[in-house]
Amino acid sequence: MFIAMNRFSITPGREADFETAWRTRESYLQSVPGFIRFALLKGDEPGEYISHSTWESRAAFEAWTRSEAFRAAHGQGSLAGIIAAPPRLSLYEAVITEEAPVRA
């Protein structure tokens, strides 16, 4: 399992605009091979958000970043003025994973 996190710092007062931009975007992820799940995370620190995506492998994530769907997904609108700094991408390999048991 592989996780990509893109960390955003939002201009004070523009948090609602940032969330709206994500809610109204076209995702394109549903048909991408190796995609497992996505979450937009809001941190406890002011203006802190993470675009958080989980993949079957690093190769699946890298193939997505080279795809036409990726270009289309990232060509939607502009976050100018909403984000206070360029996003910072960090990449992680899962070395241990554990899932809750299926509960009745």
Place this chain on the structure above:
Amino acid sequence: MFIAMNRFSITPGREADFETAWRTRESYLQSVPGFIRFALLKGDEPGEYISHSTWESRAAFEAWTRSEAFRAAHGQGSLAGIIAAPPRLSLYEAVITEEAPVRA
């Protein structure tokens, strides 16, 4: 959905010891109400790890941190010398989530 991330910086050369400490620990998470999944993530930056847990809610995570199981889980062995600094905990609420469709 709620995510807790505890970020670790490992002393250079002690990465294998850090992973072994996690692999050999008792997890205690399986029976915790509201627990969804756990991963130990290894970052692309040298010595960078995240203990990453996903919960149904912030309340479920907070109840875990007040439980006997939490005290037992965190009383196992010592990471002295293996971690270069105290871990840094960050907490996140998911404001958007998306799952891959179930594939045949």
